[in-house]
Amino acid sequence: MITWVEGAAGSPYDIDNLPYAVVSTDATPARLGARIGDRVLDLGAAARTLRPAWAPLLDVAALNPLMAAGPRTWDEVRSWVVELLTDPALRDRVTLLGVDEVTTSLPFEVADYVDYYASEHHATNVGRIFRPDGDALLPNWKHLPVGYHGRAGSIVVSGTAVHRPAGQRKAPADDAPTYGPSLRLDIEAELGFVVGRSLPLGERVGTAELADTVFGVTGVNDWSARDLQAWEYVPLGPNLAKSFATSVSAWVTPLAALAAARVDVPGQEVAVLPYLQESGPNGVPSGYDVDVEVELNGVVVARPPYRTMYWSPAQMLAHLTVNGASLRVGDFFASGTISGPEQDQRGSFLELSWGGREPFAVGEEQRTFLEDGDEVVLRYSAPGALGGRIGLGEVRGRILPTR
Structure with a gap:
């Protein structure tokens, strides 16, 4: 597969990637686009002229209709996009826009949002920081993927500024809580998974159903007010400390593009219950070899590796519905903070x-x-099918003062 798009071959956005976004220009309304190199294929225009039956899926301002069409259609659309971008005879029949010419918006309508706590290194570090004289991991941590329900309405697209949250906070030496802007505002570098399947109440998703359920992945910054969190989270967990904003990438990378990035998760030495058991290619749970780069004010301060996560995406998905909870197209679950064993990870x-x-x-x-x-x-980046690395987009946000 060689694309005819100039400059795209060998780039992080080669033909083996093709992430989707919702794009618009001053002259055109929002619709779906697929990135190739530093260009964007106008999928809405292509569908109108070449595949009218797909216009309701592609000439729209969210990924939800395409996701709701199911895995077979996901594959057919992806194959068609590859054809459009590799057959020179079709180059005059499609519209390419510059990445810098388009405005991106939230790529999918978020239904429900769950954030997990899937990194053993992160959970251990946090336990040692807050419980230096106790066990770093609580007894349940290696038996189930711990998570919390977030606020779907606070998910924003990359580039959206975030106002510093305010709330109750109480330092250990204070006699009583006070109200004011968070003084310990933090980031959490995560990987998110976009669900493209609906499931009624009472049914469950198995670990073998990841590829039929998850449409794609996106970068996530789960902004966190640590002082608000420390005061509120006992006994029911995070609430206002995280509900003020969660940023996601404008680009959703299809799960199919990550096939070459699959890796075994590190050993799970504690036996899990049957619904969490997963047989990957090597008989163990599978994760993804995704590298993350954390930049603060233009300086890279950390490089967390997703391949070190303890709980796999399929296990997080299975746990999401094991109690009979429903799924909706546009549901979203994130990995929790990605941390590796080294300080700079x-x-x-x-x-x-x-x-x-x-x-x-x-x-x-x-x-x-x-x-x-x-x-x-x-x-974010990961190994691609053509031997190089594919780009999974970026998540950008600037902190503004409390309103």
Whole structure:
């Protein structure tokens, strides 16, 4: 497969990638596009002229209709896009837009949102920071993927500025809580999974059904107010500390594009219940070899590796519905903070600064938590089918003062 699009071959957005986004211009309304190199294939226009039957799926301002059409249609559309971009005879029949010429918006209508806590390294670090004299991991952690329900209405597309949240906070030495802007605002570098399948109440998804259920992946920054979280999370977990904003990439990479990135997850030494058992290619759960780059104000401060995660995407999905909870097209679940075993692989500033006690270098500055005006960029990449690395987009956000 060789694309005729100039400059795309060998780039992170070659023909083996083809992520989707919702794009618009000053002259055209929002519709779906597929990225190839530094160009965007106008899928809405292509469907109108070449495949009118697919116009209701592609000439629309969200991925939900395409996702609802099911895995067979996902594959057919992807094969058609490959054909459009590799057959020179079709180059004059499609419209390409520059990536810098289009405006992107939230790529799918979010139904429900669940955020997991799937990294053993992250969970262990957090346990050691907050419970230095106790067990780093709580007894349930290796028996089930721990998670919380987030606020779907607070999910925003990359590039959206985030106002510093305010709420109750109480330092250990304070006699009573106070109200005000968060003083310990943090990031969490995560990978998100977009569900393209509906399932009624009472049914369940098995670990073997990941490819038929998850349409694609996207980068995630689960902004977190650590001081609000420390005061509110006992006994029911995160609420206002995380519900003010969660940023996702404008581009959704089809799960099919990550076939070459599949890897075994690190050993799960504790036996899990049957519904969480997964037989990957080597008889063990499968994850993805996705690298993340965390940039603060133009300086890379960490490189978390998703391949080190303890719980697999299929296990998180199976746990999501094991109680009979329904699924809807547009449901979204995220991995939780991605952290590796090394200090420069920590995916949150809480860990990088060890609870704010050990500042980390950002150029010539020493930093702990986010300050107003800071800009965070998360970038993602993975092995592609053509031997190079594919780009999974970026998640960008700047911190504004509390309203």
